[in-house]
Amino acid sequence: MPNTTEVKVEQSDKRKERAKRWHYVKRHKSLYLMILIPIIFVIIWNYWPMYGVIIAFKDYSPAYGIWGSPWVGFKHFTRFFQSYFFGNVIWNTLRISIYSLIVSVPLPIILALMFNEIRVKWLKSTIQTITYIPNFISVVIIVGMINFFFGSQNGVINNLVEMFGGKSIDFLGSSGIFPHMYVWSGIWQGVGWGTLIYTAAMSGIPQDQYEAAYLEGASRFQCIKNITIPAIMPTIVISAILATGGIMAVGFDKTFLMQNASNLSTSEVLSTYTYKMGLVNGEYSFSAAVGLFSNLINFIFLWVVNKFAQHVGDTSLW
Amino acid sequence: MAKAIYKPGKADKAFDVANIVILIVFTLIVLYPIIFVVNASFSDPTKIFDTPLLLWPRGFSLDGYTEILKNKDILVGFKNAVIYTVLGTVVNIAVTTLGAYPLSRKGFEGKGFFTIFFTITMFFSGGLIPTYLVNQQLGIVNTLWVMILPGALSVYNMILMRTYFQQNIPSELIESAYVDGANDMQLLWKVVLPLSTPIIAVMAMFYGVGRWNDYFNAMIYLQDRSKFPLQLILREILVQGQFGDTSQALIGSASAQMMLLKLTLKYSVVVVSTLPVLLFYPVVQKYFEKGIMVGAIKG
Numbered sequence: 183m184p185n186t187t188e189v190k191v192e193q194s195d196k197r198k199e200r201a202k203r204w205h206y207v208k209r210h211k212s213l214y215l216m217i218l219i220p221i222i223f224v225i226i227w228n229y230w231p232m233y234g235v236i237i238a239f240k241d242y243s244p245a246y247g248i249w250g251s252p253w254v255g256f257k258h259f260t261r262f263f264q265s266y267f268f269g270n271v272i273w274n275t276l277r278i279s280i281y282s283l284i285v286s287v288p289l290p291i292i293l294a295l296m297f298n299e300i301r302v303k304w305l306k307s308t309i310q311t312i313t314y315i316p317n318f319i320s321v322v323i324i325v326g327m328i329n330f331f332f333g334s335q336n337g338v339i340n341n342l343v344e345m346f347g348g349k350s351i352d353f354l355g356s357s358g359i360f361p362h363m364y365v366w367s368g369i370w371q372g373v374g375w376g377t378l379i380y381t382a383a384m385s386g387i388p389q390d391q392y393e394a395a396y397l398e399g400a401s402r403f404q405c406i407k408n409i410t411i412p413a414i415m416p417t418i419v420i421s422a423i424l425a426t427g428g429i430m431a432v433g434f435d436k437t438f439l440m441q442n443a444s445n446l447s448t449s450e451v452l453s454t455y456t457y458k459m460g461l462v463n464g465e466y467s468f469s470a471a472v473g474l475f476s477n478l479i480n481f482i483f484l485w486v487v488n489k490f491a492q493h494v495g496d497t498s499l500w
Numbered sequence: 501m502a503k504a505i506y507k508p509g510k511a512d513k514a515f516d517v518a519n520i521v522i523l524i525v526f527t528l529i530v531l532y533p534i535i536f537v538v539n540a541s542f543s544d545p546t547k548i549f550d551t552p553l554l555l556w557p558r559g560f561s562l563d564g565y566t567e568i569l570k571n572k573d574i575l576v577g578f579k580n581a582v583i584y585t586v587l588g589t590v591v592n593i594a595v596t597t598l599g600a601y602p603l604s605r606k607g608f609e610g611k612g613f614f615t616i617f618f619t620i621t622m623f624f625s626g627g628l629i630p631t632y633l634v635n636q637q638l639g640i641v642n643t644l645w646v647m648i649l650p651g652a653l654s655v656y657n658m659i660l661m662r663t664y665f666q667q668n669i670p671s672e673l674i675e676s677a678y679v680d681g682a683n684d685m686q687l688l689w690k691v692v693l694p695l696s697t698p699i700i701a702v703m704a705m706f707y708g709v710g711r712w713n714d715y716f717n718a719m720i721y722l723q724d725r726s727k728f729p730l731q732l733i734l735r736e737i738l739v740q741g742q743f744g745d746t747s748q749a750l751i752g753s754a755s756a757q758m759m760l761l762k763l764t765l766k767y768s769v770v771v772v773s774t775l776p777v778l779l780f781y782p783v784v785q786k787y788f789e790k791g792i793m794v795g796a797i798k799g
Contacts, residue, residue, distance in 0.1 A: 197570070203609050206609045207609055210605075210609075210682040210684055212683060213601075213602040213605065213608065213684050214600060214602070214687075215564065216598040216599075216602055216684075216688075217598065217599055217602045217603070217614060217655075219594075219595060219598045219599075220595050220598055220599035220618070220658070221597070221599075221614075221617070221652050223595055223652050223653050224617070224618060224621055224653060226634065226638075227631065227652075228621040228625065228626070229621075229785070230626070230630075230634050231624075231625065231626020231627065231630035231631040231633075231634050232624060232625070232626045232628050232630070233630075234629075234630030234633050234634060235627065235630050236745075237629070237630065237633075248534075248633065262744065266628045292647075294525075296519055296522070296523055297523070299514070299516070299522060300519065300523065301513070302520075305520070309523055309524070309527050311785065312530060312531055313526075313527060313530050313682050314785075315531075315534065315541070315778070315781070316529075316530060316534075318709050318713075318774075318777045318781060319713075319774055319777075320712070320713030320714075320715070320773070320774075321713065321715070321772050322713075322715050322729055322731045322735050322738060322739065323734065323738065323774060324737065326734070326737075326738030326739060326766070326770060327533055327537065327740055327770070329739070330536070330540075330766075330767075331538065333534060333538075336549050338552050338553065340550040341549060341552035342553070345551075345552055352777045370533075374530065378788070379583075395555050402511075402512055402515050403515075403721050416612060425750070427623075428775075434716065435715070435716055437620065439735065439739050441666065447548055447738070448728075453519070456627070456629075457628060457720075460628055461545045461628070461632065461720055466629050469628070469629045469630040470627060470630055473627030473628055473629060473630075474627060475626060475631050476627075477624065477627060478508070479625065480700065481623060484623070
């Protein structure tokens with residue numbers, strides 16, 4: 183049993199610690215006033231909606247409000263799981279996101295490695311600058327440009343096809359082609375910009391490593407394999423983890439704009455379905471349930487992949 | 501890369517040539533759609549489709565651009581987009597800085613708690629409908645505020661900025677300013693911000709482009725046409741094939757001519773709406789390295 187003086191000393195230490203902290207807060211009041219502002223924003227537009235998610239377990243009606251509406255348990259979830267759309271929407275979402283994961287994770291890495299091997303400085307920066315540009319173009323314009331190029335009337339590609347005696351292809355109204363159009367237009371827009379984080383990681387590699395390797399007669403491929411890739415490995419792992427964490431989040435913005443009646447069987451994904459059920463049909467609770475389901479799956483994926491990364495290597499998100 | 505001592509062998513030369521050729525072809529593929537649109541926008545509408553590919557404007561014409569000036573929807577949309585973007589970005593940068601600066605300070609009490617409080621929102625969100633209900637309850641739906649206040653803070657950007665402050669503002673500088681009697685507010689204004697042009701420029705670019713390019717929030721929260729930003733009008737023109745208030749004139753023999761004018765309008769409006777972003781881009785580009793790269797690695 184500890185004697186009383188020891189306990190007292192401990193307590194007074196704690197008290198001193200607390201007093202010190204309090205003193206800091208008082209002395210730097212303005213720092214806390216500053217951070218209060220982003221905190222208010224986050225409470226209103228992030229935490230308040232998180233509380234609002236409980237309508238997924240209720241029959242929300244505006245007259246009763248979020249808290250007053252009656253609880254219904256998992257009713258909306260069961261309805262979603264049993265609905266005709268469930269399998270289709272989930273499958274569409276997974277198809278697009280896995281396809282896009284397979285293509286859009288490795289391509290920027292390969293491109294960044296190629297950029298890194300250019301020795302002519304002005305050429306390197308010119309190519310980089312040009313390939314970054316599409317990243318800044320709005321989705322509305324991207325979809326507009328897809329129409330310019332792939333439209334069946336006066337689309338550039340179809341005009342070319344017809345010039346060479348082929349038959350016009352309905353790129354935009356085909357459910358089979360939709361995933362390709364979606365993923366590769368995304369590559370066109372994002373692959374250049376996607377190299378940036380790898381270029382950043384590569385700029386931290388000490389040059390003498392390459393010099394030593396060259397002196398020993400290593401080839402360019404050996405240098406890439408043994409120096410560059412290991413150096414950017416942590417960045418690759420983090421990007422891959424984050425990408426899998428968005429597996430259920432096929433973006434609304436572009437999908438919605440590319441959707442039409444004839445490609446809906448592959449283009450209806452969770453985000454567009456949530457929007458239509460919620461804001462178009464006014465089924466708030468049902469839509470909130472679908473949204474919550476997709477968030478949850480995303481987080482589970484992120485968590486599992488992160489665990490896996492911790493297990494295999496030494497890089498992970500947390 | 502180690503130029504002085506490096507003597508390329510045959511295999512290495514072949515590697516270099518192949519690498520550069522592939523990259524140049526790739527760059528041209530990325531660039532061509534943009535060149536096509538610019539060329540088409542300056543072309544005579546009757547001649548755009550004479551051959552499939554445009555390498556330069558065919559039959560120079562500014563009709564597409566004069567057509568924009570006649571289209572009230574586009575002009576009002578442009579004005580609204582400028583307002584939302586400028587106001588929104590100012591709010592973004594203010595809120596982000598106010599969060600990033602205290603978190604960057606050494607010995608800031610409660611740093612761990614605040615950081616977790618913010619980062620949780622990167623992984624969990626209420627989703628579309630609960631967020632919509634919040635804005636509805638706040639009574640800001642269909643007002644200017646709904647275009648400005650939600651999305652005022654990107655936690656990811658705030659962490660980038662915090663990291664930049666930590667790495668680029670020497671703590672001795674802060675301590676000596678303290679000794680000279682400056683308070684935390686003055687420190688931010690007079691010491692930290694003047695040293696942070698690169699990160700502020702990059703943030704302005706990220707936030708600004710996001711605001712300028714967004715159509716989703718406008719689509720779900722705005723009902724009055726007079727409040728629509730440019731992207732929403734663009735959606736009607738480019739995606740839904742509508743042409744706003746000029747389309748009533750589409751009658752009789754003039755219609756073929758009108759259709760052609762509208763065709764060039766499609767191209768010119770793409771150029772006009774992307775121009776502000778592309779003009780800003782070279783100004784900010786030189787900061788990318790300093791701003792993003794420094795922050796990104798150890799984010």
